[in-house]
Amino acid sequence: MTRKVVITGLGATTPIGGDVPTMWKNALKGVSGAHTLEDDWVAKYELPVHFAARCSTPALEVLSRVEAKRMDPSTQFGVIAAREAWADSGITEVDHDRLAVAFATGIGGVWTLLDAWDTLKEKGPRRVLPMTVPMLMPNGVAAAVSLDLGARAGAHTPVSACASGTEALHLGLDLIRSGKADVVMCGGAEAAIHPMPLAAFSSMQALSRRNDDPEHASRPYDLDRDGFVMGEGAGALVLEAEEHALARGARIYAELAGTSVTSDSYHITAPDPEGLGATRALKAAMFDGRIQAEDVVHVNAHATSTPVGDKPEYTALRAALGTHVDNVAVSATKSQMGHLLGASGAVEAVLTVLAVYERKAPLTINLENQDPEIPLDVVTSSRALPAGDIVALSNSFGFGGHNAVIAVRSV
Amino acid sequence: MASNEEILAGLAEIVNEETGLAPESVEMDKSFTEDLDIDSISMMTIVVNAEEKFGVRIPDEEVKNLKTVGDAVSFIAGAQAA
Incomplete structure (x- = not known):
């Protein structure tokens, strides 16, 4: 008999809302999170794309300055979403040895990596800070979430470009079905609105160039679609074995059926x-x-x-x-x-x-x-x-x- | 050349920036590890930032001798005088 897996907690920080209730309200209303980038690097590097969809709530409005300093922006978003999902699940007691993490990223700590490279070139190796490696590694977000929750049944990072976040749920389902965990914090995080990825995605003609009208640039299925709009943020879901959720009287949103x-x-x-x-x-x-x-x-x-x-x-x-x-x-x-x-x-x-x-x-x-x-x-x-x-x-x-x-x- | 008080104040600012500890808790007799609970990665960050702020070099092999805030203040003052 396959274990049934249910979803009991949700978290998100996105361009259309810094938490799940705000995002959901906007998703039903229909709003655009895309805006012209005000950063000086857009002109400095003559980027062909002048807009993106930034998170509507900056991470530093949620995390403390000291906490944020030790995390790449992608990890900051991931931790924010995971904390919301965890609180939403209502789990107060858990066997930490049966709690796992499957938290994905497509690119990882690209801001940290490139900032450190700039520092090395401008100021030399001594100024490259010791937290650089744990901040840039792609598993940084899964590791940070695992530390935050006390998750000791494994912290995994599926990496499959833009399928990564969905693959995290695939892995999470397997971890519970196979009996390796009872609860899995699943999610995905990304923070790549940096001039280099923008230049690279532009160079492969993947990004919309509707610079004079960012709000209308992302238009799936429209005849005039001309590319995607770079966004950032994170989503998180608490997966739980059904019997575990029922035993604690949890609010169950839905079943992750397949x-x-x-x-x-x-x-x-x-x-x-x-x-x-x-x-x-x-x-x-x-x-x-x-x-x-x-x-x-x-x-x-x-x-x-x-x-x-x-x-x-x-x-x-x-x-x-x-x-x-x-x-x-x-x-x-x-x-x-x-x-x-x-x-x-x-x-x-x-x-x-x-x-x-x-x-x-x-x-x-x-x-x-x-x-x-x-x-x-x-x-x-x-x-x-x-x-x-x-x-x-x-x-x-x-x-x-x-x-x-x-x-x-x-x- | 900074006075010991100025170095202490500058160091307290760096420690606050890295750890969030109140600057007034960074006192001369406090141990970085025992009293301020600063781990080795934070310590190295503080050292690197102190080098930039005070224009000195603190060799890696010297860092383990900097047990207290006072040790660091003395070392920086000495290095500035040298």
């Missing part, structure tokens, strides 16, 4: 145009959760707003769900908060869980002329999800051909 990870083995960055890897991931997650296409009422799509990325996901959804795809309410929440890279899957998982729990789908904004090659039922105005037993899916795909899907079932 997850999957597949790899395209097609191209290092381009998605398989037929969406074959994504199709296999969708089918595998549904198989894992014993889900029929007809059970699915909502999808939080990966939908980054790139010209080449949005369509193969549609192809995959149609292949996996058949004609039932026409009855599914699809939300592309990156339209509001941009692309949080390795954090996106975790934040979108939080939104997917809330959609199932509250029976409401978050909005897709900026869809003015829907691409006729992507005839999905996109949620652009308030939409209630049906009563009864429902399932929602959330997709994430990453450079490297990583595909990860989670399936969330109502309880």
